[in-house]
Amino acid sequence: xxxxxxxxxxxxxxxxxxxxxxxxxxxxxxxxxxxxxxxxxxxxxxxxxxxxxxxxxxxxxxxxxxxxxxxxxxxxxxxxxxxxxxxxxxxxxxxxxxxxxxxxxxxxxxxxxxxxxxxxxxxxxxxxxxxxxxxxxxxxxxxxxxxxxxxxxxxxxxxxxxxxxxxxxxxxxxxxxxxxxxxxxxxxxxxxxxxxxxxxxxxxxxxxxxxxxxxxxxxxxxxxxxxxxxxxxxxxxxxxxxxxxxxxxxxxxxxxxxxxxxxxxxxxxxxxxxxxxxxxxxxxxxxxxxxxxxxxxxxxxxxxxxxxxxxxxxxxxxxxxxxxxxxxxxxxxxxxxxxxxxxxxxxxxxxxxxxxxxxxxxxxxxxxxxxxxxxxxxxxxxxxxxxxxxxxxxxxxxxxxxxxxxxxxxxxxxxxxxxxxxxxxxxxxxxxxxxxxxxxxxxxxxxxxxxxxxxxxxxxxxxxxxxxxxxxxxxxxxxxxxxxxxxxxxxxxxxxxxxxxxxxx
Amino acid sequence: xxxxxxxxxxxxxxxxxxxxxxxxxxxxxxxxxxxxxxxxxxxxxxxxxxxxxxxxxxxxxxxxxxxxxxxxxxxxxxxxxxxxxxxxxxxxxxxxxxxxxxxxxxxxxxxxxxxxxxxxxxxxxxxxxxxxxxxxxxxxxxxxxxxxxxxxxxxxxxxxxxxxxxxxxxxxxxxxxxxxxxxxxxxxxxxxxxxxxxxxxxxxxxxxxxxxxxxxxxxxxxxxxxxxxxxxxxxxxxxxxxxxxxxxxxxxxxxxxxxxxxxxxxxxxxxxxxxxxxxxxxxxxxxxxxxxxxxxxxxxxxxxxxxxxxxxxxxxxxxxxxxxxxxx
Numbered sequence: 001x002x003x004x005x006x007x008x009x010x011x012x013x014x015x016x017x018x019x020x021x022x023x024x025x026x027x028x029x030x031x032x033x034x035x036x037x038x039x040x041x042x043x044x045x046x047x048x049x050x051x052x053x054x055x056x057x058x059x060x061x062x063x064x065x066x067x068x069x070x071x072x073x074x075x076x077x078x079x080x081x082x083x084x085x086x087x088x089x090x091x092x093x094x095x096x097x098x099x100x101x102x103x104x105x106x107x108x109x110x111x112x113x114x115x116x117x118x119x120x121x122x123x124x125x126x127x128x129x130x131x132x133x134x135x136x137x138x139x140x141x142x143x144x145x146x147x148x149x150x151x152x153x154x155x156x157x158x159x160x161x162x163x164x165x166x167x168x169x170x171x172x173x174x175x176x177x178x179x180x181x182x183x184x185x186x187x188x189x190x191x192x193x194x195x196x197x198x199x200x201x202x203x204x205x206x207x208x209x210x211x212x213x214x215x216x217x218x219x220x221x222x223x224x225x226x227x228x229x230x231x232x233x234x235x236x237x238x239x240x241x242x243x244x245x246x247x248x249x250x251x252x253x254x255x256x257x258x259x260x261x262x263x264x265x266x267x268x269x270x271x272x273x274x275x276x277x278x279x280x281x282x283x284x285x286x287x288x289x290x291x292x293x294x295x296x297x298x299x300x301x302x303x304x305x306x307x308x309x310x311x312x313x314x315x316x317x318x319x320x321x322x323x324x325x326x327x328x329x330x331x332x333x334x335x336x337x338x339x340x341x342x343x344x345x346x347x348x349x350x351x352x353x354x355x356x357x358x359x360x361x362x363x364x365x366x367x368x369x370x371x372x373x374x375x376x377x378x379x380x381x382x383x384x385x386x387x388x389x390x391x392x393x394x395x396x397x398x399x400x401x402x403x404x405x406x407x408x409x410x411x412x413x414x415x416x417x418x419x420x421x422x423x424x425x426x427x428x429x430x431x432x433x434x435x436x437x438x439x440x441x442x443x444x445x446x447x448x449x450x451x452x453x454x455x456x457x458x459x460x461x462x463x464x465x466x467x468x469x470x471x472x473x474x475x476x477x478x479x480x481x482x483x484x485x486x487x488x489x490x491x492x493x494x495x496x497x498x499x500x501x502x503x504x505x
Numbered sequence: 506x507x508x509x510x511x512x513x514x515x516x517x518x519x520x521x522x523x524x525x526x527x528x529x530x531x532x533x534x535x536x537x538x539x540x541x542x543x544x545x546x547x548x549x550x551x552x553x554x555x556x557x558x559x560x561x562x563x564x565x566x567x568x569x570x571x572x573x574x575x576x577x578x579x580x581x582x583x584x585x586x587x588x589x590x591x592x593x594x595x596x597x598x599x600x601x602x603x604x605x606x607x608x609x610x611x612x613x614x615x616x617x618x619x620x621x622x623x624x625x626x627x628x629x630x631x632x633x634x635x636x637x638x639x640x641x642x643x644x645x646x647x648x649x650x651x652x653x654x655x656x657x658x659x660x661x662x663x664x665x666x667x668x669x670x671x672x673x674x675x676x677x678x679x680x681x682x683x684x685x686x687x688x689x690x691x692x693x694x695x696x697x698x699x700x701x702x703x704x705x706x707x708x709x710x711x712x713x714x715x716x717x718x719x720x721x722x723x724x725x726x727x728x729x730x731x732x733x734x735x736x737x738x739x740x741x742x743x744x745x746x747x748x749x750x751x752x753x754x755x756x757x758x759x760x761x762x763x764x765x766x767x768x769x770x771x772x773x774x775x776x777x778x779x780x781x782x783x784x785x786x787x788x789x790x791x792x793x794x795x796x797x798x799x800x801x802x803x804x805x806x807x808x809x810x811x812x813x814x815x816x817x818x819x820x821x822x823x824x825x826x827x828x829x830x831x832x833x
Contacts, residue, residue, distance in 0.1 A: 061713060082715040097713040099706035101774045103520065110703065110714050111696070120694035121518075147520065 010073050012037045013058070013089075013171050013200040020053050020069030025394065025402070027053040029226045030067070035171075035202045035219070040193060042213045043206045045223030045244050046434035048392075048404030051206045052094055054223075058204070060084035071171070088170030092160050092177050099197065100149035105130035107148055108163050125460045133166050137192065153180045158188075165192055172196060174205035178212055179432045182295060190216050201471060208434060210237045232472030245436045252435070253467035256441045256486070257285045257450035263320070265454035266306075266337070266423050271315030274301035277478030278315070283454045287293070288445065290469025291458040293498040298478040300457050303427045306414070306456070307339040308332035319423070333362060338416035342428035348412045351401040355393055356382035358400050358411050362419035385414040390440060406437025413444060426457045430464065462491040462498075474498050510810055522826055523767015523775050526819050527782045530765065534789035536664055541796040556676040563671070564589070564676055566784040568755040569737035569762035570685055571729040573780035574692075575636070576763055578725045579705045579772025583640040585733045585759060587647025588618050594651045597660025597747020607666055615734045621647060622730020623723060630722035639670025644756065651749035658748040662741050666670030670742035681780065689777030697724050705772030730781060761812055762787045767819065 017030040028050040035041040044050045056062040058069065060078040068075050071087050078084045084091070098107050104356050105126035114129045117128035130144035139162060142155050157180040164172060178186045191204050194218060207213055213220060221231045222243040229243050264282035271279045276298035283289045290297055304310035306317060308326030317324055319335050326332035342347055349358055359382045360367065367374050367381070386396055389410045393403050400408055409429055416424060426445065430438045443445070445468060449455055459465050466489045474482040474497040482497035518525060542550045568585050575582040592614045599610045628639040671678060692698040700721040703711035706719050736755065741747055766783025768775030790811055794804050
């Protein structure tokens with residue numbers, strides 16, 4: 001760990017003791033940041049540490065309650081995104097700012113549309129200009145005439161990044177730009193970021209993936225509880241985690257519980273649909289069965305079909321030996337199968353409703369008498385679950401929207417625990433979740449397996465699978481390409497099997 | 506890797522699906538109308554019927570365009586009927602008889618409409634009030650003002666004014682229809698038009714891109730007021746007199762026209778041209794019901810039934826096309 005030595009040259013971007021509160025909650029308290037020209041500066045910290053708030057302040061989306069922001073030494077008031085843009089400061093926000101029912105070209109060129117006679121633009125001009133932009137940044141896979149809403153999340157993220165890059169930013173702020181990107185696109189982004197850095201620009205970015213930070217950051221500033229706790233030129237992951245959490249996390253991964261040799265809780269025979277060509281396997285009680293492989297090879301379809309959220313083309317699903325045909329999530333839940341999705345905000349939680357309401361949503365039928373809810377019992381169930389999951393929140397009556405990402409994920413987990421589902425489908429649940437919460441989710445998962453729940457677990461992070469799963473099935477091109485038992489489980493083997501390379505001995 | 510580019514035609518169709526649907530609907534409605542006319546009258550409808558239909562539709566076409574502009578921002582302007590009433594009443598009293606006074610009075614009435622729209626816009630944008638609430642209140646206020654201006658139906662609209670706006674001799678009004686469509690096209694390709702769609706798509710995202718939601722809403726409601734006042738002028742011209750209550754019907758029928766025209770009331774999707782075509786479909790449905798000898802008492806029943814069927818069908822087709830689009 002190397003403290004950043006004070007530099008002689010002037011900072012290009014400075015935030016000095018900025019604070020920001022929402023309602024009564026302090027998101028930033030006297031936080032500071034100094035970034036320099038020709039530097040890639042990583043902001044790291046848990047969800048809720050204030051990184052996104054700081055980026056919104058620097059991008060003109062929010063105004064600080066107190067503190068000073070300086071660009072190239074001069075104090076500035078970033079009242080609007082436009083004000084930031086005029087100073088050469090462009091931001092890719094975590095929540096994308098694309099307009100869904102408008103074309104890619106319209107989005108890319110918003111407010112600088114190429115204009116012809118009478119100052120009017122046309123779709124033809126827009127598309128030509130967008131094609132030129134894509135060509136400049138080496139993007140060939142996105143159709144400028146398509147509507148944004150028809151594109152996958154990764155493409156949208158790329159469009160948002162291209163839009164910021166196309167302004168030739170002096171300062172580029174990227175809030176978790178890679179969480180929606182695949183490896184190839186991440187490599188593209190890092191190439192562009194390095195190009196900007198070498199041209200003397202300043203890039204500030206946030207990420208929860210340490211290998212990315214290690215690969216590209218020149219300087220790392222750690223945030224905890226709304227303020228910066230240190231700035232470093234070198235820092236290893238353990239040190240960072242210690243700083244981020246304020247405590248040492250001894251081991252990130254809890255020990256695997258021993259898998260009992262019991263009868264299968266879930267058996268899948270020749271399941272097919274969408275990109276999934278055929279999958280057969282069985283999952284025992286108390287087992288964590290990992291599903292690995294590159295995204296887009298049928299994982300999503302497998303999980304959605306098991307949860308009844310997608311129609312099956314072929315195959316059988318057996319619960320405890322009896323065939324079930326879940327045609328809706330409701331039927332799947334009745335059969336004791338629950339899904340914890342990656343995108344908790346749109347696929348699971350009701351954001352404006354309270355923590356308690358979200359937790360008890362799946363048991364309302366069970367916990368009511370003659371159609372009337374047993375409110376006191378529901379309250380105590382929710383309170384017990386919140387305590388068990390160590391949810392950090394203002395109050396059990398606060399809307400779930402007020403919680404950080406990791407805590408939202410815990411609420412969703414808690415809902416299925418209350419519903420007492422025997423089979424839990426975990427689909428990339430730790431994506432975009434901070435280290436400390438990841439650790440708690442791992443502990444919870446192993447505890448659930450230890451208590452006899454059957455867990456099917458897909459993760460885009462092979463390291464996680466290698467540490468937590470009893471065995472891992474690797475999906476490639478819609479089929480199970482390999483089964484790796486616990487004895488030979490390593491992240492490298494999982495990746496190798498996914499890429500069709502012969503596994504190293 | 507080759508880019509998944511689609512043929513320009515199929516792309517345009519995907520982008521203008523609502524427009525394609527309403528155009529198809531209009532063609533079908535015209536054919537059914539002509540067939541019924543032939544059966545009941547023994548001949549095909551001709552120039553006179555065309556002129557009458559276009560003239561009859563003009564106020565609704567204007568009201569629909571006004572409504573579409575606000576709907577695209579994810580807003581709702583219920584006061585359109587009130588502004589029509591007021592402009593109608595003012596026209597009956599103050600148009601005068603010579604060309605100069607007619608031009609000045611018309612311009613002032615349009616300006617008044619724009620001003621009323623601006624009030625709506627200011628309440629919605631600065632007051633951050635629900636558009637439905639604001640415009641429900643201003644609807645009542647504008648209606649009250651109109652009654653105050655013209656307590657009894659009456660006044661007079663000079664013949665020359667009527668001849669200019671609703672000439673019964675030939676379908677000159679088609680020129681106005683084309684002008685309206687041109688107005689929309691210019692708007693859609695201007696910065697203001699793009700801003701309208703953008704805030705209707707996602708206000709927060711549009712703001713993050715430097716679009717000013719307040720200014721955009723002011724523009725939308727002001728344009729809506731202006732165009733609604735134009736509808737009042739056409740209404741006065743065709744009735745050759747004023748009536749401070751005729752605008753009522755347009756508040757809801759313009760919603761029908763806009764929805765048939767493929768404009769989403771949830772904002773951000775659709776086109777003004779669609780809304781104008783939707784107005785013509787609405788007129789055609791009334792014509793069809795008339796020649797099918799439907800008891801006028803049951804007219805609203807059939808109109809409602811038709812609207813539900815049309816919207817359900819459009820939604821279904823939209824979903825089909827969308828699924829194909831996402832798969833390719």
